Amino acid sequence: MRKLLTYLRPYTIVIVAALVMMFIELAIELAQPLIISIIIDEGIIAGDSDPVWRWGLLMIGLSFISLVAGVFNSFFAAHVSQSVGWQIRDDLFAKIQQFSFANLSVFSNASLTTRLTNDVTQIQNTLLMSMRIMARALALVIGGVVMAFVINWRIAIVLLVTVPILFVFLVWLFVRAGRLFRGVQKQLDVLNGIVHENLTAVRLVKAFVRRKFEGERFQRAAEQLRDRTTFAFRYVEVTMPVILLLMNIGIIGVLWLGNVNINTGNATTGEVVAIINYSTRTAMALGVFSMIIMNLSRAKASSDRIFEVLESKVDEFENDKRVDDKAIVGDIRMANVSFSYNSSPNQVLRNIDLSFEPKSSVAILGATGSGKTTLMQLIARLYEPDDGQIYIDQSSIDTYPLKNYREQIGYVPQAVTLLSGTIRDVVSFGHKHADDEQIAKALQAAQIYETVIGLPEGLDTLIGQRGVNLSGGQKQRLTIARALLRKPSILLLDDSTSALDATTEMNLLKAIEAYGCTTVIVTQKVSTTKAMDQVILLNNGEIESSGTHEDLLNRSAIYREIYESQHERGIPNEKSNESPILLRLEKVKSDARSKQASR
Ligand SMILES: Nc1ncnc2c1ncn2[C@@H]1O[C@H](COP(=O)(O)OP(=O)(O)OP(=O)(O)O)[C@@H](O)[C@H]1O
Ligand SMILES: [Mg+2]
Structure with a gap:
């Protein structure tokens, strides 16, 4: 994956622009619970409609800015991911063209096709996601926890328990599911190989009445792909329930601590609402990680396979001695x-x-x-x-x-x-x-x-x-x-x-x-x-x-x-000057003639 960075370098400015837009969006999202808490404390609870209007209008204005920033972020992210994908594809194709016969015997046609198509698309999707969703999810987790502490550390302390547990759980999942998804990708390669082979040799398969056999071979590979994918997804599917459980436990903790602190005058209702808001957002952002894990491990497999081609040594033995072109006589x-x-x-x-x-x-x-x-x-x-x-x-x-x-x-x-x-x-x-x-x-x-x-x-x-x-x-x-x-x-x-x-x-x-x-x-x-x-x-x-x-x-x-x-x-007819093959041809012709005559 690190090697991908060389492809990203030319787009540094666009990537920074995309991230800046993302941060604007995020800052506004993080400000919202704070504004809501002010509206509750200074407006609703105090019975004053002025702050409700003032802060409400500000929220609408900020939402509009966030929308514009989101659009630009998508625009920049799409530009980078598509351009990088195009460049990788171009390089892959050029590299394959340079391949010697020895290189070509290492990679099958099917596998090169998958690398040029699926694998590059996977990288494109992941790049797009990392600029749109991943960076945002990560920043949201950190920002959410920080904001909760800024608002009221006495209540936010609950997050210090739930977030690390979730974090450790996700790291474990990342390692485990990552491996499984790489297996899925490999199996997909096998399946693609079978399909490719059958499409190119469809006449042969028919002529040898191998349809049933080939059908079964395909089915076995497809079944294996299904089983492996199902198994890998099971890990990912378990993430959301675990996150929700911990989130709910966290909310109960926040409510309990909030109640204690409101009674002692160390917190306001608005602050409790805001912190609940931050903790749900943080948990949701963590939930996105399961999707990210899946994507990243697929992208890792794809990028490994792409760079395996890009970095394979072309043993095309072009000499470096700068010799001039020569006409050959043919000895x-x-x-x-x-x-x-x-x-x-x-x-x-x-x-x-x-x-x-x-x-x-x-x-x-x-x-x-x-x-x-x-x-x-x-x-x-x-x-x-x-x-x-x-x-x-x-x-x-x-x-x-x-x-x-x-x-x-x-x-x-x-x-x-x-x-x-x-x-x-x-x-x-x-x-x-x-x-x-x-x-x-x-x-x-x-x-x-x-x-x-x-x-x-x-x-x-x-x-x-x-x-x-x-x-x-x-x-x-x-x-x-x-x-x-x-x-x-x-x-x-x-x-x-x-x-x-x-x-x-x-x-x-x-x-x-x-x-x-x-x-x-x-x-x-x-x-x-x-x-x-x-x-x-x-x-x-x-x-x-x-x-x-x-x-x-x-x-x-x-x-x-x-x-x-x-x-x-x-x-052999030694005495004849004619070629034996022509003599034979003559015989075939005369045989045919006599056959026709006898009919
Ligand atoms: N790409 C390859 N990788 C490894 N072994 C190979 C490869 N191509 C051919 N061989 C092996 O090298 C040997 C000679 O193969 P070659 O293709 O030169 O035979 P040939 O005389 O042309 O045969 P035919 O008359 O069937 O075309 C064979 O034993 C074959 O198995
Ligand atoms: Mg031959």
Whole structure:
């Protein structure tokens, strides 16, 4: 919570103004019982209507001032809380944008969303409350007790018993309920996570007929939230009855002491009325504390969660050595590179040595989980290797300014992610100033141009969030066009051609060749590896073998196995010059023809 102060500093003047207004309101409120006591003693009991009029009018005048002060206080408090909330949100968003992949794996999307929305709102509400209600309640308790003593200490002495008891009770409650409410907030996070996950994966849930299961998971979390909240509120609800009990005991004490002192001539009726008035106001102000406790503990949880994001170290490895931007030709070399995620002992890549010529094409092949994506991410510098070095154009990868380096990389991740917007927006995501001609060229290369111009609105076609109204293969090709539009020096396609048929894939590879970039393609298809200058076969984080397709056929038993498994009857047609995949395609077509003929 203390960290919030840095956000409040720019608003010091407005906060002081809000507090001054609050004190004016409070001073008037505290003066009222005093005025009432004077009206009783000098007017009503003395039978003189003059003081009643005089003091009555003063009270009305003061009430009006109090009203104006209250309005201004609200105005200032709202300004501060909204501005601070906006600033925190802005900073949070900027911070999340800076996050590296490693940072992003620490926080789930759902939790970041809650932090940006609920948590900031909680802070805003608490700030507003602290300037409107909390400061006032605290000042009212102190002011009420002081005023009671000023009026008549012989009676006010009762407050010295009741107020400390209440105070100790509230501190105990604060500690206890505070912890419970933080638990409530955590459970709310869990629930939000489930909702978020289900909304993003609603199709998956339906397809796998998991509605019942997911429904039950949600219900369990919701029930836990209900139970925890109910339990926490029980503590808060007990406050009011305790306060009322002590207040009533206090009033009886005041009446009894008042009676004694009036008889001995040490007090007046008006004074007794005034002190009762002060003690009820003090008790009510203390009652507000239960609400404050709830709010503060929620705000504490929220602020902890916000600052956890704001203060997390961004391990985006931008170098400080002020090096100039450099154009990359696309020579890639890895020397003895090893890597593990989050420094776990489990090494995902081990002793990788490889070298890609500029403008050459490389296929990465390997079983699932063998480290293909990880290798691509290391080349894109989304992670740093634990050991070894990566060289780009003979210079260590970390001698390039990160932004400059990434601008020259066209990365098509394995999972298709398209932001919402028109096809033009989506494709020009990495190159905002591209004109339609450049976009068309990239779409042509990605083998999707015909499809796009076939759409009624062409480039202006809106595609929904995550591109829901496109097929998997179409989306994949848009992400390829998005990467090609940047005219990258290094193109990384992570399993991006899986949804393409053989002919389209060959056309795509040919078009990419014209871009003259070093192309690294993760693939499972031997038809692709055949067309590449070099093939790297990964096995369980290590390079099993590398070389041309023919080299690997001779050298690697695993590669041969993959090759044969993808060929009909396991016998490649050695004599034919045609690609086996095309031969297979021919066979599929002739099969279909003969089937049709037999019908
Ligand atoms: N963000 C991550 N945090 C921790 N471990 C990870 C992470 N991403 C991948 N791994 C682990 O690293 C290993 C290699 O993963 P990688 O994604 O590189 O495999 P892959 O070869 O691309 O597999 P696939 O063919 O299924 O895409 C796997 O064992 C995986 O469990
Ligand atoms: Mg992968």
